Amino acid sequence: MPDPFSGFSSGRLVAEPIPGDNAAPVSVSELAGRLKRMVEGEFGHVRLRGEISGYKRAASGHVYLCLKDESAVIDGVIWRGAAAALPFQAQDGIEVVATGKLTTYPGRSKYQIVIDRMELAGEGALMALLEKLKAKLGAEGLFDPARKKPLPFLPRVIGVVTSPTGAVIRDILHRLEDRCPSHVIVWPVQVQGEGAAQQVAAAVRGFGAIEPGGPVPRPDLLIVARGGGSIEDLWAFNEEAVVRAVADCSIPVISAVGHETDTSLCDHAADLRAPTPTAAAELAVPVLADLRHTVQSHAMRTERCVRRYHQRGEERLAALVRVLPRRDALLGPQRQRVDDLAQRLGLGLERRLGQARRTLDRQSAVLRPAMLDRQLTRGRQHLASVGRLLESVNPDNLLKRGYVRVEGRGTGKTIDSAAAARAAGGLKLHFRDGVVDARVERAGGKPYPPDKLEQPSLL
Structure with missing residues (x-):
């Protein structure tokens, strides 16, 4: 076979058509x-x-x-x-x-x-991916037991994240109704397929964002639930978004994904794993009948304790009564002593009264004359002192020594100044041995008029 490229020359500068070559150059x-x-x-x-x-x-x-x-x-x-x-x-x-x-x-x-x-590429690859993600999240501490929150003993409001149309929600509601009727809020989500993980994560975070006291009551407990299925069916609950939402939730979470043998990363991140959704309802609330029975049992035990305490008190009191002496035997000596003291008191009062009377008689016999004499002596002394006082202030005593007491005629008032004597006109002169009338005159024998008084030249 001839070589199609044998006619090519490597030394040519310009491309030219080659004889027998029908392949035109392409871009x-x-x-x-x-x-x-x-x-x-x-x-x-x-x-x-x-x-x-x-x-x-x-x-x-x-x-x-x-x-x-x-x-x-x-x-x-x-x-x-x-x-x-x-x-x-x-x-x-x-x-x-x-x-x-x-x-x-x-x-x-x-x-x-x-x-x-x-x-x-098969469950082996899926499990490898699962283990790899589990190791990654576990290294961050999302599965640490110290992060687990205790479940409330009797939650008033329970939030459930699951499909609203499956048998799971019916089983949960029926079991809660049988055990302890509670207020349940269902957040409907898609539990498998495209977008399921995002919906579940958003529901968990949505429940955690509810404020207490708002129009929608804040749950005391969350249940994330799904029925059984293959690992592919449950894969949404192995997604990182769901695991992080459950681990970060401020409300205690029970994870109930699949059957008892199924385990998801959501189970590891939750505060408690339930083998089935029905078991999650049983773990969420106690049995109301058992609570009532427990309360009644405690009430009966308390009542029995009270009765037993009262009965033992009565028994101790009866025992003490039997040991104590009778009242008459206990109070007899005291009564006799009281009677003896009363008799002795009467005799003592009579004797004391007699002694007091005798003492009074003796004292009165001794004190009566002396008291009269002292009172008379005091009276005489007081009378004598009063007499001496009167004698000292008697104006007539001065007459014995040559003094004269002058009174206004007709008035009986003592005259103690020349002006008063001129005004009176007529005078009475009291001497030691009698009274002499006198008249005030001027020089030349003229009397002073009563209303024109002058300084007298003589009396």
């Missing part, structure tokens, strides 16, 4: 377009199994990654809409099955798979 873009159409036409729908590597979410929301196995690597891209619909949080090291189409990227001369849907 790079044209070739890239042909390759793109060829690849997309041949591989318009493929499913690739491989391990995620280089996972990166751009600011636009698109996801870029690589899928690899032991000997090959292929680039992949997930556009924003498809990335938001992924049923799990993709990350490096997870084996997946990606469904999409192959295409080329002319800007870099590479081919890649545009992924429309991505699933975990």
Whole structure:
């Protein structure tokens, strides 16, 4: 077979048509377009199994990654809409099955798979992802027992996060009604499928954001519940958003996801795990009949204790009464002593009264004359002192010594000045041995008129 390239000369500068060559030159873009159409036409729908590597979410929301196995690597891209619909949080090291189409990227001369849907490659990959997420959240302390909050003994309001149409909510309500009727608030959510994890997380945070005393009562306890299913069905309760919402909730949370053998990360983050939703209702409230029986039992025990205490008191009192002496025997000596003292008191009073009378008689006999004599002596002395006082102030005593007491005639008043004598006109002169009348005159024998008094020249 002749070589088609044997006529080519490597030394030519300008491209010229070659005889026998009917392949006209094409542009790079044209070739890239042909390759793109060829690849997309041949591989318009493929499913690739491989391990995620280089996972990166751009600011636009698109996801870029690589899928690899032991000997090959292929680039992949997930556009924003498809990335938001992924049923799990993709990350490096997870084996997946990606469904999409192959295409080329002319800007870099590479081919890649545009992924429309991505699933975990079997339960082994799912469990690997679960263990990886569990280790990550456990390292942050979200499963630490010290974070667990005690459940209220008798919650008044219970919040339930579950599907409003499944058998789970009916079982919970029926069991609560049988055990202890409570006020239940249901926050309806989707419990599996796309968007379920976001709804459950939002419901838990919504209950925690209710303020006490508002129009909607704040729950005292939360129950996050779902019926049984496969690990894929329960995967929403393994999502990081749900786990963090449950761990951060300020209200105590009971997790009841799946059957008794099912375990989710939500169970580890909750304050208490219940094997089933019905068991969660049993753990949430006590049995009202048992409470009533307990209260009645305590009341009966209290009553019996009171009766027993009273009965023992009566027994002790009866025993003391039997030991104590009789009243007559106990009070007989005292009564006799009282009678004896009363008799002795009467005799003593009579004797004392007789002695007092005799003493009084003796004292009165001795004191009566002396007292009269003393009183008379005092009277005489007082009378004598009064007489001496009167004698000392008697004006007539002065007459014996040559003095005269002058009185106004007709008035009887003592005259003690010349002006009074002139005014009186007529006088009475009291001497030691009698009274003499006198008249006040001027020089020459003329009397003073009563209203014109002058200084007398003589009396």
